[in-house]
Amino acid sequence: MLSLGGEHIDIKGLFTEDALERFWPFYFGRIDLIRGILITSVMSLVHSLEYAHLAVFIVGIITIIFGFVAVVRGIAPVLWRLGNGLANRKIALFAKGENAPSLKNLLLDSKLIQNKNIVEVNRPEDIGRAEAATVYIVVWHDFADDIDSILNQKPDSCALIVYSPYDQEMIPSAQMKKLDGTRHTAVTNFRGRLLNDVITSMITTTE
Numbered sequence: 001m002l003s004l005g006g007e008h009i010d011i012k013g014l015f016t017e018d019a020l021e022r023f024w025p026f027y028f029g030r031i032d033l034i035r036g037i038l039i040t041s042v043m044s045l046v047h048s049l050e051y052a053h054l055a056v057f058i059v060g061i062i063t064i065i066f067g068f069v070a071v072v073r074g075i076a077p078v079l080w081r082l083g084n085g086l087a088n089r090k091i092a093l094f095a096k097g098e099n100a101p102s103l104k105n106l107l108l109d110s111k112l113i114q115n116k117n118i119v120e121v122n123r124p125e126d127i128g129r130a131e132a133a134t135v136y137i138v139v140w141h142d143f144a145d146d147i148d149s150i151l152n153q154k155p156d157s158c159a160l161i162v163y164s165p166y167d168q169e170m171i172p173s174a175q176m177k178k179l180d181g182t183r184h185t186a187v188t189n190f191r192g193r194l195l196n197d198v199i200t201s202m203i204t205t206t207e
Contacts, residue, residue, distance in 0.1 A: 088117070089117065089133075089134045089135060089202060090117050090118075090119055090132050090133040090134060090135070091107070091113065091117055091118050091119065091133060091134075091135045091136075091137060091198065092119045092121055092129070092130030092133035092135070092136045092137065093107075093118055093119065093120050093121065093137050094121045094127075094130070094136065094137065094138040094139060094142065094143045094150065095120070095121075095122065095137075095138075095139040095142050096122055096123075096139070096142040096143075097142070099139045099142055100120055100122055103137065103139070103163070103191070103194065104118055104120065106191060106194060106195065107194075107195065107198070110195050112195075112199070113198070119132070119133050124143070124145075124146045124149065127146065127149050127150060127153060128153070130150075130153065131153065133158070134155075134157070134158050134159070134205065135158065135159045135161070135198060135201055135202065135205075136150065136154060136158060136159065136160045136161065137161045137163065137194065137198070138150060138160065138161070138162050138163065139163050140162050140163060140164040140171055141164070141165070141168055141169070144171075144175075147175065147178075147179075151178070151182060154182070156183055156184075157184070157205055158184065158205070159184045159185075159186075159198075159201030159202075159204075159205045160179075160182060160184060160185040160186070161185075161186050161187075161188065161194065161197045161198065161201065162179060162185070162186070162187045162188070163188055163189075163191070163194060164187060164188070164189055165189060165191075166189040166190065171187065184201065184204070184205050186200075186201070
């Protein structure tokens with residue numbers, strides 16, 4: 001017997017069969033409610049994570065697609081120009097004496113330039129043969145006196161590569177200024193640079 005506020009409570013009565021039958025449903029009802037809330041919260045979290053993963057996946061796919069398109073748009077035109085140039089574009093080689101076969105072999109040995117695409121110009125009278133070419137290679141000391149005729153014939157889109165060996169007389173400054181004022185023109189002192197300049201010119205110019 002427990003006395004509380006002047007009232008006497010029978011403690012044993014709290015644990016009678018009738019009391020327990022009234023109490024346990026209330027207790028387990030609360031447990032089920034809490035369990036339901038927790039399950040709902042966990043499921044909501046799981047769904048949120050699924051949506052987050054899906055969003056990350058979609059963003060990743062979009063990024064890959066845009067990256068691929070950017071690479072293709074940047075590289076494809078370069079590869080197309082280079083492949084088309086190596087296959088079809090004509091190269092006019094302005095050279096005399098031993099320089100002509102020497103430089104021609106330099107181009108052919110690369111396995112990139114085909115013999116049918118090389119037009120040899122060995123005399124000033126043959127400059128007109130280069131009319132269909134889109135790349136000019138000029139040995140300066142062989143055609144220094146005819147450079148004006150070559151420049152007058154060269155189309156604006158045609159590349160001009162002037163080879164002036166380092167061990168010979170330098171190109172006069174007045175002529176260098178004239179060459180510098182001509183579009184798509186490069187001057188090199190080394191044979192090894194010729195092929196590199198030819199490849200570059202095929203990428204940066206069109207037919």
